[in-house]
Amino acid sequence: LIETNIIEDDDDSNNSVVRPPIKCLLxxxxxxDAIPALESVWDRLLPxxxxxxxxxxxxxPAKVIILSNGALAIRNAIRKHFGEQxxxxxxxxxxxxxxxxxxxxxxxxTPSSQSIANNNNHNRNGNNLAARQxxxxxxxxxxxxSTNKEFSRLCQSIGWDSSFLSKSDMNVMLWRKLAVxxxxxxxxxxxGVKNGQLREVKVKHGGQDIGIVTRRILEEVSSVALMExxxxxxxxxxxxxxxxxxxxxxxQLSVPSLEAFVFRVMSDTADNISSMLQDAKARRTTxxxxxxxxxxxxxxxxxxxxxPWNTEMCQLVEDLPS
Numbered sequence: 001l002i003e004t005n006i007i008e009d010d011d012d013s014n015n016s017v018v019r020p021p022i023k024c025l026l027x028x029x030x031x032x033d034a035i036p037a038l039e040s041v042w043d044r045l046l047p048x049x050x051x052x053x054x055x056x057x058x059x060x061p062a063k064v065i066i067l068s069n070g071a072l073a074i075r076n077a078i079r080k081h082f083g084e085q086x087x088x089x090x091x092x093x094x095x096x097x098x099x100x101x102x103x104x105x106x107x108x109x110t111p112s113s114q115s116i117a118n119n120n121n122h123n124r125n126g127n128n129l130a131a132r133q134x135x136x137x138x139x140x141x142x143x144x145x146s147t148n149k150e151f152s153r154l155c156q157s158i159g160w161d162s163s164f165l166s167k168s169d170m171n172v173m174l175w176r177k178l179a180v181x182x183x184x185x186x187x188x189x190x191x192g193v194k195n196g197q198l199r200e201v202k203v204k205h206g207g208q209d210i211g212i213v214t215r216r217i218l219e220e221v222s223s224v225a226l227m228e229x230x231x232x233x234x235x236x237x238x239x240x241x242x243x244x245x246x247x248x249x250x251x252q253l254s255v256p257s258l259e260a261f262v263f264r265v266m267s268d269t270a271d272n273i274s275s276m277l278q279d280a281k282a283r284r285t286t287x288x289x290x291x292x293x294x295x296x297x298x299x300x301x302x303x304x305x306x307x308p309w310n311t312e313m314c315q316l317v318e319d320l321p322s
Contacts, residue, residue, distance in 0.1 A: 021046045024063040024150070026101075031070035031290035035081050038064070042082065048094045061094055065148050067101040069181060069275070070290025071174050075100075076298075077290075100170050101151060102177060104142030105160075109134040145173065168233055168245060172252050175225040179258045180265050181291045182221055183214050185276035186313040189286065189320065192277065196270025199263070213309070217292075218258045220307040224299045225253045280320050288317040 022044045029037045045062035066074050075098055083092050111134055143161040146152045147170045155162035165173065184195055187210065191203055198210050205213045226249070233246045251257060279286045292310040299305040 019044055022062055024065065024148075026065050026067055026151075027074070028067040031068055031074055031287040032285050034066075034068060034074045035077055038078065038082075042095075045096050061097045063099055063148060064096045065099045065101050065146065065151055067103065070178070070287055070294060071100055071102070072171075072178060073290040073294035076294075099146065099148045099151075100174060101144065101146035101148065102170070102173060103144040105138075105144065106142065107136050107138050110137050111135070145170065168229070168249070171229060171232055172249055175221070175229070175253055176258065176261055178291065178295070179218055179221045179225075180262050182295060182310060182313070183217050183262050184266060184269075185274050185286075186288060186292055186317050187213070188274040189276040189280040189288075189317055190313075192281075194270065195266050195272045195274060199266055214262060215255065215259060216309040217313065218255050218262065220299065220305075220310050221295050222253055222255045222258055223305060224295050224303065224307065226250060227303050227305075228298070229253065276317065280317070283322050285322070286317055286320075288314050292317075 022041060023046050025038075025041065025045065027034055027038060045064070046059070048059055048061040064078070068074055078096075078098060079092065082096075141161070143163075144152075144155045145163050145165045146155075147165055147167055149164045152162045152164040184198065187198055187205060188195060191198075191205070193200075193203060197203060203210050229249045230246065233242055233249060276286045276288065292313040296307040296311040296314060299307040299310075
């Protein structure tokens with residue numbers, strides 16, 4: 001937030017509501033909520049301004065840092081929604097500069113002792129306060145990375161393990177994260193198991209071993225990711241570095257590399273209940289359209305490539321009771 005204020009008139013009263021413009025916005029909602037959330041503050045994003053007599057340097061547009069599952073799909077959704085509904089893509093770039101961040105920090109809610117006591121009282125006298133009381137339990141110390149240097153420095157200032165990543169390095173990291181989510185999230189939601197249980201022999205999907213299903217999903221993710229990354233890598237200026245970067249990218253997004261990464265995450269998070277399984281149990285809308293759905297749409301619409309396994313995962317999850 002910056003010092004300048006925007007004053008909005010309240011139609012229902014004579015009072016004015018002061019809402020400061022936003023210079024940097026951290027978007028960390030569920031994927032389905034990203035566009036509505038951004039829509040609610042869009043007019044407060046500080047646009048870029050040209051060099052003027054009152055300013056020695058032109059100002060850059062507001063930074064929107066996406067820190068959510070399905071970040072790549074959210075980025076595309078933002079460009080499509082605001083580019084079509086509000087302004088041209090060129091004007092959109094003057095309003096908001098989209099950047100990325102990703103983190104392995106995690107936490108979950110557990111009932112507090114007071115909540116348990118209140119729940120007993122609720123059983124006796126109908127008190128409903130217990131539902132709103134819980135404790136936050138941290139699920140281990142992780143690391144945070146961003147394409148925004150200021151955000152990375154801020155994370156470091158509070159003792160977090162954080163680093164700045166180039167655009168290409170961040171995109172590789174996000175594709176690897178997406179690969180994990182495209183396997184673990186839908187399969188745990190469909191079979192009602194914890195992450196680590198996917199590696200058990202008894203878990204099958206359509207009569208096939210989870211290992212085979214995992215490879216088929218990742219073959220599609222890898223193909224789409226590599227086609228996307230090739231165009232991004234060639235945007236770099238140094239041709240020699242481009243060749244080296246492309247080789248590294250191909251290695252990191254190869255099927256064997258993604259497969260090893262996915263199975264390692266399954267083991268490291270063996271006792272975790274995936275967010276998609278939690279959503280499915282609570283009969284909430286899942287993020288599958290921003291994960292497997294994104295891979296399938298991008299493959300088909302941009303590259304003419306069918307992605308039947310990711311399409312199936314998306315359809316099956318969306319067919320779960322809601």
